[in-house]
Amino acid sequence: MSERKQTTDDRNENSQRTTGEYDGLRNGRSGHETGTEGRREREGGDGRARATGDALVEINELRKIYDPDGAHVTAVEDLDLDIGDNEFVTVLGPSGCGKSTLMECIAGYLEPTEGEVLVNGDPVAGPDPSRGVVFQSNRLFPWKTIGQNARFGPQMRNAVDDDRIQQLLDDTGLTGFEDSYPHELSGGMQQRAELVRLLANDPDIMLMDEPFSGLDAMTKELMQEMLLDIWEEEDRTVLFITHDVAEAIFLADRVVVMTARPGQIKDVIDVDIGRPRDSSVLTSEAFNEYQERASDLIHDEAERAMEQKQQETQEA
Amino acid sequence: MDAARLAKRGISIASILVVWFVVSAVGPETLPGPIAVATTFAEYVVDPVYWSAVGLSTARVLGTFVLAVLIGVPLGLLIGWNVVFGDFTYPALELIRPIPPIAWIPFGILVLPTLAFSLGFANFEVQTTVVFITFLGAFFPILLNGIEGVRGIDDEYSRAAHSLGAADWQTFRHVIYPGALPSVHTGMVVGMGLAWVNLVAAEMISGGGLGFMTWSAYTGGSYPVIFVGMITIGVLGYLSSTIVRYVGASQLPWMESAAA
Amino acid sequence: MSTRERVLGVDRRRLLGREVPLPPRGVRWAISVIGFLVFWWAAVQFGFLNFGLFVSPIATLTALVGYLAGEPVAGGTQSIYVHAAYSTYRVVAGVGLAALTAIPLGLVIGISAKAGAGIDWDSYLYPGLESLRPIPPVAWVPASILLFPIVPVLGFSVNTAVLFVVFIGAFFPILVNTVEGVRNLDDEFRRAAQSLGASNRQVFRHVIFPAALPSILTGLSLGIGLGWITVVAAEIIAGNYGLGYITYQAYRLLATDVIAVGMVVIGTLGYASSAFVARLADYATPWSDIETTG
Numbered sequence: 001m002s003e004r005k006q007t008t009d010d011r012n013e014n015s016q017r018t019t020g021e022y023d024g025l026r027n028g029r030s031g032h033e034t035g036t037e038g039r040r041e042r043e044g045g046d047g048r049a050r051a052t053g054d055a056l057v058e059i060n061e062l063r064k065i066y067d068p069d070g071a072h073v074t075a076v077e078d079l080d081l082d083i084g085d086n087e088f089v090t091v092l093g094p095s096g097c098g099k100s101t102l103m104e105c106i107a108g109y110l111e112p113t114e115g116e117v118l119v120n121g122d123p124v125a126g127p128d129p130s131r132g133v134v135f136q137s138n139r140l141f142p143w144k145t146i147g148q149n150a151r152f153g154p155q156m157r158n159a160v161d162d163d164r165i166q167q168l169l170d171d172t173g174l175t176g177f178e179d180s181y182p183h184e185l186s187g188g189m190q191q192r193a194e195l196v197r198l199l200a201n202d203p204d205i206m207l208m209d210e211p212f213s214g215l216d217a218m219t220k221e222l223m224q225e226m227l228l229d230i231w232e233e234e235d236r237t238v239l240f241i242t243h244d245v246a247e248a249i250f251l252a253d254r255v256v257v258m259t260a261r262p263g264q265i266k267d268v269i270d271v272d273i274g275r276p277r278d279s280s281v282l283t284s285e286a287f288n289e290y291q292e293r294a295s296d297l298i299h300d301e302a303e304r305a306m307e308q309k310q311q312e313t314q315e316a
Numbered sequence: 317m318d319a320a321r322l323a324k325r326g327i328s329i330a331s332i333l334v335v336w337f338v339v340s341a342v343g344p345e346t347l348p349g350p351i352a353v354a355t356t357f358a359e360y361v362v363d364p365v366y367w368s369a370v371g372l373s374t375a376r377v378l379g380t381f382v383l384a385v386l387i388g389v390p391l392g393l394l395i396g397w398n399v400v401f402g403d404f405t406y407p408a409l410e411l412i413r414p415i416p417p418i419a420w421i422p423f424g425i426l427v428l429p430t431l432a433f434s435l436g437f438a439n440f441e442v443q444t445t446v447v448f449i450t451f452l453g454a455f456f457p458i459l460l461n462g463i464e465g466v467r468g469i470d471d472e473y474s475r476a477a478h479s480l481g482a483a484d485w486q487t488f489r490h491v492i493y494p495g496a497l498p499s500v501h502t503g504m505v506v507g508m509g510l511a512w513v514n515l516v517a518a519e520m521i522s523g524g525g526l527g528f529m530t531w532s533a534y535t536g537g538s539y540p541v542i543f544v545g546m547i548t549i550g551v552l553g554y555l556s557s558t559i560v561r562y563v564g565a566s567q568l569p570w571m572e573s574a575a576a
Numbered sequence: 577m578s579t580r581e582r583v584l585g586v587d588r589r590r591l592l593g594r595e596v597p598l599p600p601r602g603v604r605w606a607i608s609v610i611g612f613l614v615f616w617w618a619a620v621q622f623g624f625l626n627f628g629l630f631v632s633p634i635a636t637l638t639a640l641v642g643y644l645a646g647e648p649v650a651g652g653t654q655s656i657y658v659h660a661a662y663s664t665y666r667v668v669a670g671v672g673l674a675a676l677t678a679i680p681l682g683l684v685i686g687i688s689a690k691a692g693a694g695i696d697w698d699s700y701l702y703p704g705l706e707s708l709r710p711i712p713p714v715a716w717v718p719a720s721i722l723l724f725p726i727v728p729v730l731g732f733s734v735n736t737a738v739l740f741v742v743f744i745g746a747f748f749p750i751l752v753n754t755v756e757g758v759r760n761l762d763d764e765f766r767r768a769a770q771s772l773g774a775s776n777r778q779v780f781r782h783v784i785f786p787a788a789l790p791s792i793l794t795g796l797s798l799g800i801g802l803g804w805i806t807v808v809a810a811e812i813i814a815g816n817y818g819l820g821y822i823t824y825q826a827y828r829l830l831a832t833d834v835i836a837v838g839m840v841v842i843g844t845l846g847y848a849s850s851a852f853v854a855r856l857a858d859y860a861t862p863w864s865d866i867e868t869t870g
Contacts (some may be wrong), residue, residue, distance in 0.1 A: 017390030109475055139476045143494035145571045153480035201480055250560040324699035330706045346722050403604035408612035414845035416805040421812065422827035422835045425628045513712040517809040520717065534718035542718045550711035
């Protein structure tokens with residue numbers, strides 16, 4: 001615990017040192033100060049993670065089995081989850097627990113083996129621009145400039161809105177880098193550019209698979225704050241996958257904690273911390289309590305996941 | 317590069333000439349020395365017969381290389397992109413691939429005709445055997461690298477494009493094609509080299525161009541011409557590879573290595 | 577957990593825009609191969625171009641069986657095994673000689689390029705060798721016939737001209753890949769070994785050589801491939817035995833079945849030697865994920 005606390009303090013300091021650089025991002029934030037109240041959810045008596053109001057995404061008894069060469073691995077089992085409109089949900093779980101599988105089913109890359117994934121009441125039938133995805137490793141197209149990457153989605157429909165793209169590039173501090181290729185930018189800038197590419201498409205849902213896991217601690221925190229700013233400014237639903245406990249709590253309305261494989265929902269934590277949030281939240285009493293609770297939940301699962309991994313390696 | 321290094325490199329290349337000179341001086345009488353070859357070269361450079369051989373070989377390589385690119389690149393990209401299409405086409409190609417193009421020469425001479433046609437201002441004769449052998453040399457590296465290039469693209473790029481709203485053909489145009497280009501380019505460089513290797517063999521056996529000039533120099537006993545031929549082929553091969561390399565690099569500004 | 581290929585296959589099929597019932601992969605492969613044979617058969621049957629002069633797949637198979645049973649080929653007295661043995665021996669000897677010279681040379685050049693101290697072999701040797709590289713190995717054939725005689729050794733005729741051409745063909749790919757293998761080694765591995773107490777000799781033995789090995793084997797694989805290309809060319813032009821020689825003799829005698837059989841045998845042996853090098857590479861560098869198959 002003490003080590004974790006140390007990290008948190010470090011981050012806080014770091015952010016104070018560097019936020020100046022990104023002040024531009026924070027200006028003109030309108031936000032919904034008490035907006036979280038309306039979409040607070042509760043946990044149903046059947047253990048089903050329910051959102052009040054309209055569920056944008058409904059996942060019913062999802063099961064996904066991988067069967068390459070008869071390996072028969074159950075990645076996700078009996079998973080029920082609803083995500084409300086404009087809700088920020090983080091999925092917290094140990095590595096290899098099926099978090100990404102869950103996301104890929106919502107994105108439409110994978111077909112569920114059993115169960116269903118409904119968005120706006122319709123079953124998911126493949127990838128769609130209304131469900132934007134940010135990948136773990138940066139997936140800006142390396143052969144396109146930052147400007148071309150940002151324009152990509154609208155360009156596919158011949159509906160490029162240059163003003164909006166310029167606005168997004170300004171907001172994320174990427175103005176002047178339109179003609180650079182991705183490999184010429186730092187990791188943080190690449191991640192911001194990928195976010196711009198996604199937002200230019202104006203998706204209803206943003207599916208983010210550990211998008212900040214490759215960044216250093218300082219950059220990561222700045223990116224988290226920027227993401228919250230963007231989310232609060234334009235109403236959007238976010239499903240954010242992570243294995244970082246602090247990140248999960250800092251960002252979320254609701255943290256869905258998953259078990260080791262086969263991935264099931266272990267518990268759901270409602271994060272009752274007011275918005276807008278900034279890094280000062282990280283040192284608050286409430287935050288620490290949430291963090292302790294989540295860490296307790298995830299610890300056993302992480303151990304189990306590690307044992308599974310070791311066993312697989314030995315068998316291979 | 318500093319002067320000392322440049323000098324050392326100069327010494328390196330000069331020493332090849334020195335070794336050649338010494339070997340020809342003390343060695344077999346049939347081996348012409350650098351001076352004899354240089355003299356012959358000077359005579360050949362002003363001889364139209366030499367230039368027509370250069371022109372014919374260059375035109376053959378250029379023409380077949382373009383043909384190999386036009387067929388090999390789309391085919392490779394399609395095989396790599398579409399598993400089903402690949403299953404139906406690739407095994408048959410894989411059956412032919414291990415046979416060195418040169419081993420096709422007897423078959424080619426026998427089966428493939430010589431095309432004669434006229435374009436008004438001049439009459440042309442295309443020995444399809446030589447074209448076919450040269451084509452095989454360039455085609456397979458381009459094809460294989462096209463396939464590998466597509467398979468090497470992480471699938472998440474296609475997924476990203478689909479999620480951003482790209483249709484299938486748009487994914488092909490914006491992800492598969494540009495993503496495979498570096499590998500295709502490597503294939504073109506290799507293919508250009510193998511085009512020359514196979515062209516020379518085909519020309520030696522079935523006639524025309526620099527390959528035949530070199531071979532008939534041997535059978536006719538004018539030995540310095542053998543070396544004139546070798547050097548010319550070497551220079552042309554080097555030039556064409558360099559051109560392919562540079563054109564490719566200029567088309568791939570996004571590669572980290574190209575930027576460095 | 578490698579699920580990628582399966583997912584890909586499924587995605588692609590759906591991306592085609594229609595759900596067609598497809599035969600399993602093995603059947604698709606078989607259709608491809610059979611289609612090729614039918615195409616060949618039809619070209620001969622209906623005399624496409626001058627295919628009428630050529631043999632059909634069935635006649636090729638019959639001839640192949642006969643020659644594999646030991647019938648003499650192309651008007652000579654030797655069986656196809658003798659010619660195959662000659663070609664194989666020439667590839668093995670030529671590529672072997674090339675490996676024995678190119679690998680040490682490549683290591684010396686590569687190491688001196690990195691070390692920045694001692695004799696600058698990189699500058700002294702590489703440009704000279706590089707200046708010879710663009711000359712295609714086949715272009716060496718007339719010169720090597722001129723310079724290298726046929727030497728009788730223990731009752732066998734050793735065609736040193738053909739050997740030399742194969743040697744040249746394999747030498748440069750092996751050299752270039754060895755040099756690149758050493759050059760591409762991250763310096764921090766060397767530093768790590770030195771910090772752990774390794775001497776220069778030990779750094780070479782435990783770091784430089786194993787790190788360059790995958791690249792060296794790639795070069796060897798390319799070298800064998802070029803070895804087969806050049807041996808056929810050299811035998812056609814300058815040979816007295818060998819598979820290249822008999823296919824060309826067969827053309828002169830219009831024994832078209834031998835041309836086809838020769839091509840099949842050359843292809844098979846070429847394929848087998850590539851597979852052998854790939855296997856060798858897997859065995860020698862189990863830690864490497866570089867594909868040496870090609």
